[in-house]
Amino acid sequence: MxxxxxxxxxxxxxxxxxxxxxxxxxxxxxxxxSNCKYHTSGHIYFxxxxxxxxxxxxxxxSARSGLSFRMQEGQNVIVLGSVSVYERDGKYxxxxxxxxxxxxxxxxxxxxxxxxxxxxxxxxxxxxxxxIPRYVKSVGIVTAPTGAAVRDIINISKRRNPYVxxxxxxxxxxxxxxxxSIVRGIRMMEQQNVDVIIxxxxxxxxxxxxxxxxxxxxxxxxxxxIPIISAVGHETDTLISDYVADLRAPTPxxxxxxxxxxxxxxxxxxxxYKRRMYQQIRQRIDFSRRQTEQMAFxxxxxxxxxxxxxxxxxxxxxxxxxxxRMNSALEExxxxxxxxxxxxxxxxxxxxxxxxxxxxxxxxxxxxxxIKDTKQGEVLDVYVTDGRVRTQxxxxxxxxxxxxxEEE
Numbered sequence: 001m002x003x004x005x006x007x008x009x010x011x012x013x014x015x016x017x018x019x020x021x022x023x024x025x026x027x028x029x030x031x032x033x034s035n036c037k038y039h040t041s042g043h044i045y046f047x048x049x050x051x052x053x054x055x056x057x058x059x060x061x062s063a064r065s066g067l068s069f070r071m072q073e074g075q076n077v078i079v080l081g082s083v084s085v086y087e088r089d090g091k092y093x094x095x096x097x098x099x100x101x102x103x104x105x106x107x108x109x110x111x112x113x114x115x116x117x118x119x120x121x122x123x124x125x126x127x128x129x130x131x132i133p134r135y136v137k138s139v140g141i142v143t144a145p146t147g148a149a150v151r152d153i154i155n156i157s158k159r160r161n162p163y164v165x166x167x168x169x170x171x172x173x174x175x176x177x178x179x180x181s182i183v184r185g186i187r188m189m190e191q192q193n194v195d196v197i198i199x200x201x202x203x204x205x206x207x208x209x210x211x212x213x214x215x216x217x218x219x220x221x222x223x224x225x226i227p228i229i230s231a232v233g234h235e236t237d238t239l240i241s242d243y244v245a246d247l248r249a250p251t252p253x254x255x256x257x258x259x260x261x262x263x264x265x266x267x268x269x270x271x272x273y274k275r276r277m278y279q280q281i282r283q284r285i286d287f288s289r290r291q292t293e294q295m296a297f298x299x300x301x302x303x304x305x306x307x308x309x310x311x312x313x314x315x316x317x318x319x320x321x322x323x324x325r326m327n328s329a330l331e332e333x334x335x336x337x338x339x340x341x342x343x344x345x346x347x348x349x350x351x352x353x354x355x356x357x358x359x360x361x362x363x364x365x366x367x368x369x370x371i372k373d374t375k376q377g378e379v380l381d382v383y384v385t386d387g388r389v390r391t392q393x394x395x396x397x398x399x400x401x402x403x404x405x406e407e408e
Contacts, residue, residue, distance in 0.1 A: 015085035056093040076102035140189030145170035156256035178211035200231030231255030
């Protein structure tokens with residue numbers, strides 16, 4: 001039985017064959033535009049036709065950056081893209097990536113060849129790009145002396161900063177002698193030692209702008225020791241000079257804004273710096289004042305007079321404490337003495353004598369405390385309050401006394 005395939009399988013197979021064909025993946029197709037429609041999604045649908053046939057084309061919105069003009073019916077164009085199959089309808093069509101007007105095709109090929117050559121030489125490398133000075137005093141302008149480009153640059157520069165000097169080299173920017181004129185202008189501005197150079201002109205067709213695609217201009221820009229801003233055409237125009245220059249501006253007006261700093265913003269910035277500087281100075285002064293006060297206090301504390309006063313105060317405190325302790329000790333001693341005096345009074349023989357008591361001593365002065373201390377016939381002295389009585393022991397009697405009863 002023969003193999004049977006679905007429509008989808010056939011369309012997929014054909015599409016795969018198209019995708020494997022190198023030529024169909026990168027092809028230039030020349031023809032006349034017909035049935036051109038700009039869709040609301042941003043896609044462009046059109047056909048290319050010639051005397052022998054028609055091919056359907058589409059340019060998606062993502063590729064619109066490669067279109068520098070608005071397509072119209074009857075235009076002769078060259079489309080760069082790839083041919084593939086739209087599986088749903090089973091039709092092949094050209095998916096456009098770039099579209100240029102016919103007549104510029106040869107120039108475009110020269111442009112791509114020179115671009116590739118200079119890129120391989122490293123003239124587009126970022127490491128060779130010079131930074132654009134932030135605050136310039138002079139700007140060199142290489143462009144036509146008349147036209148919107150020079151007027152825009154002058155007007156915007158004067159509006160942003162009227163004190164920046166503008167030096168114009170009236171160059172040819174179109175025609176056979178334009179490239180040599182632009183090169184002379186770049187070298188003359190380099191001799192003038194300006195801060196930055198603007199090289200550019202207004203928009204136009206590829207033929208009009210071709211001077212800025214010449215190798216001589218590219219080398220002059222690359223070899224210049226002064227930073228160069230390329231400002232050629234409108235935003236969608238990208239030329240060799242844009243790749244080689246230190247900075248690309250989409251328009252001459254944008255180049256002026258990039259080259260000339262805005263004086264008012266600098267003044268505002270300076271005022272802000274001034275305010276911050278005064279604030280920092282005040283903070284520093286306050287900090288230094290506090291630090292000085294601390295040092296003065298520490299010096300005052302460490303001064304010998306202060307030390308002497310502290311020692312005097314310490315001695316005065318010690319003297320006061322010593323006096324207090326001495327008085328306390330004296331008071332305590334006086335109190336103890338009074339107690340001892342009272343005790344002594346209670347133990348004093350004289351006090352006892354004053355109370356009606358007497359004490360007896362033998363002839364040697366020894367106190368007679370017991371009948372054993374004397375004998376009959378011995379002479380004794382009896383001491384009373386106001387004197388002494390000498391007596392003789394006549395007789396001795398032993399008596400028993402209840403001491404506890406007497407104490408009660």
